Amino acid sequence: MSLLLRFIQEEWIEQFSPFWFITCMGTGISASILHSFPYPARWLVRCSYIFFAIVSILFIFLQVIAVVQFILYSQHSHKRKNYYWNTFKNIDNNVFWGTYAMGLQTILSYIFMIATSDEVVNTKHAKPLMYVVYILWWYDIAISLVIAWGITFIIWKDYNHYFGETPDIEMVDSPENKAMKEDLQTFLLLPVITLVVACSASGTFIMSDLFTRTFNRNIQLVTLIITFLIWLHAIVFVAIILGIYVWNLYVNKLPEAKKIFSLFLCLGPLGQGAYGIVWLTTDVKLYIDLYYPVDPNIDLNGYIAKVAIGWSFQIFGLIFSMLLLATGFFFTFLCVIGILTYSRSHTKIYRYQKTWWGMTFPLGTMAIGCKELYLQFNPYVPMSAFRVVSVIYSTACVLITTTCLICTIVTAVREWSKFFRKNSRPKPAVTKEWDEHSTLDNSSSA
Numbered sequence: 001m002s003l004l005l006r007f008i009q010e011e012w013i014e015q016f017s018p019f020w021f022i023t024c025m026g027t028g029i030s031a032s033i034l035h036s037f038p039y040p041a042r043w044l045v046r047c048s049y050i051f052f053a054i055v056s057i058l059f060i061f062l063q064v065i066a067v068v069q070f071i072l073y074s075q076h077s078h079k080r081k082n083y084y085w086n087t088f089k090n091i092d093n094n095v096f097w098g099t100y101a102m103g104l105q106t107i108l109s110y111i112f113m114i115a116t117s118d119e120v121v122n123t124k125h126a127k128p129l130m131y132v133v134y135i136l137w138w139y140d141i142a143i144s145l146v147i148a149w150g151i152t153f154i155i156w157k158d159y160n161h162y163f164g165e166t167p168d169i170e171m172v173d174s175p176e177n178k179a180m181k182e183d184l185q186t187f188l189l190l191p192v193i194t195l196v197v198a199c200s201a202s203g204t205f206i207m208s209d210l211f212t213r214t215f216n217r218n219i220q221l222v223t224l225i226i227t228f229l230i231w232l233h234a235i236v237f238v239a240i241i242l243g244i245y246v247w248n249l250y251v252n253k254l255p256e257a258k259k260i261f262s263l264f265l266c267l268g269p270l271g272q273g274a275y276g277i278v279w280l281t282t283d284v285k286l287y288i289d290l291y292y293p294v295d296p297n298i299d300l301n302g303y304i305a306k307v308a309i310g311w312s313f314q315i316f317g318l319i320f321s322m323l324l325l326a327t328g329f330f331f332t333f334l335c336v337i338g339i340l341t342y343s344r345s346h347t348k349i350y351r352y353q354k355t356w357w358g359m360t361f362p363l364g365t366m367a368i369g370c371k372e373l374y375l376q377f378n379p380y381v382p383m384s385a386f387r388v389v390s391v392i393y394s395t396a397c398v399l400i401t402t403t404c405l406i407c408t409i410v411t412a413v414r415e416w417s418k419f420f421r422k423n424s425r426p427k428p429a430v431t432k433e434w435d436e437h438s439t440l441d442n443s444s445s446a
Contacts, residue, residue: 199280
């Protein structure tokens with residue numbers, strides 16, 4: 001038992017990184033995809049329960065590890081400074097705190113799916129679940145804002161180099177060139193995507209029947225306005241970062257083979273943004289229809305204005321979501337071609353590495369974005385192609401997530417076996433000959 005505790009402390013607690021919350025993102029969105037698959041089936045819903053159980057255990061376990069690590073390192077002043085620098089100021093780690101907020105949001109989205117399912121929605125458990133989702137959503141929004149704004153400020157503050165101060169001959173290995181080449185990568189999106197994910201999630205429940213029965217009109221309006229403001233801010237922020245990253249691709253070309261999977265992170269805000277804007281613009285139309293009833297026989301102009309305003313928002317959602325999805329299709333093509341290009345010269349690219357987890361959640365966002373576009377607008381315009389595309393992304397997401405889960409478990413077992421063999425090996429016994437020489441030396445010295 002003591003050996004197991006040593007393993008947990010040395011291999012998990014001391015080496016813990018917020019990167020591992022990415023496992024919750026991929027597993028959580030896979031659970032949601034299986035629960036509401038484009039071509040629904042009962043057995044897929046049962047599979048989603050398994051994924052939801054896994055993501056819940058993962059999130060609680062990683063949360064406990066993070067808290068224990070914080071407590072252990074905060075007790076010693078000489079370790080505290082290194083902990084804060086490595087966890088919150090080191091760009092290789094701090095951006096991954098965004099995966100914490102997104103992992104929590106995938107869990108909340110699935111809880112809402114359970115609350116609105118046919119088996120639960122009309123029971124006494126529906127409203128308490130809605131309260132839980134809404135309270136935790138506010139917590140997630142607060143955490144997302146802290147991560148998005150706080151981590152971004154830290155990056156800008158610590159990497160505030162002025163170009164042109166160093167002679168050209170010294171600029172080759174200067175910190176500025178190093179930052180341009182190594183730090184302007186897709187992982188800069190992670191703190192900002194948290195806002196897009198949180199706003200998209202609230203769009204699914206703001207105007208739902210369960211939320212309308214549980215909360216009043218003012219809460220709905222405040223939540224809708226705040227969500228819209230944060231979503232618009234996040235999309236503009238994402239556009240700026242994507243523009244910088246595309247410039248980086250022109251200057252420094254594609255990332256190296258071991259980082260090629262990071263290209264998939266570009267899909268995250270695009271697919272999730274499309275999913276969110278479709279829901280938010282539909283919520284505006286539903287809000288107007290619910291709380292501003294106008295009889296066309298009494299006020300025809302008012303009725304026409306109400307219909308025009310509602311459909312103007314929804315058409316905006318259609319156009320903007322298609323714009324984001326189209327950009328997502330481009331980056332999907334870029335990712336696949338990049339992997340195929342490297343596969344010729346780097347056979348190890350097909351061996352499991354933890355960067356594979358970077359594919360799971362972005363593929364899932366494209367899946368739900370395409371599916372929601374189909375569900376919202378197919379009654380008016382035939383859009384079955386988006387349903388098929390959603391199936392392709394959904395299948396890829398679930399299969400890759402399952403592969404990553406299995407490979408991660410296998411890797412953990414191998415690390416435990418290696419640690420066990422290394423630390424349970426008996427110490428070499430002292431030979432008789434060595435004892436005799438030691439005795440002789442001691443007697444001679446005496």
